Amino acid sequence: MKAMGRTIQADENGALFVPAGLVGRVAPGARFSVEPHGDVVILRREPGEAERWWETTTPAQRVAWLEEWIRGLPASPPLPQGATRRDSMYE
Numbered sequence: 001m002k003a004m005g006r007t008i009q010a011d012e013n014g015a016l017f018v019p020a021g022l023v024g025r026v027a028p029g030a031r032f033s034v035e036p037h038g039d040v041v042i043l044r045r046e047p048g049e050a051e052r053w054w055e056t057t058t059p060a061q062r063v064a065w066l067e068e069w070i071r072g073l074p075a076s077p078p079l080p081q082g083a084t085r086r087d088s089m090y091e
Contacts, residue, residue, distance in 0.1 A: 018043075
């Protein structure tokens with residue numbers, strides 16, 4: 001049984017172009033690996049920089065990065081006491 005899908009056609013140079021939206025939401029600049037297997041071609045989305053960072057760091061490294069990021073935030077005045085009362089949250 002043949003899988004349901006859309007057909008794309010190679011251009012005059014043999015290049016294949018996948019129309020936007022055909023494979024779901026794809027961020028600009030996303031990279032894909034192409035795996036030819038006989039008459040089948042598999043496209044696999046490669047992880048982005050953030051995903052690669054998340055996969056290659058330890059929990060301790062992530063905590064250290066977050067703490068460093070927090071230290072780099074600009075100072076801000078504390079919230080007034082009244083702002084933390086439950087009834088003031090709905091005003």
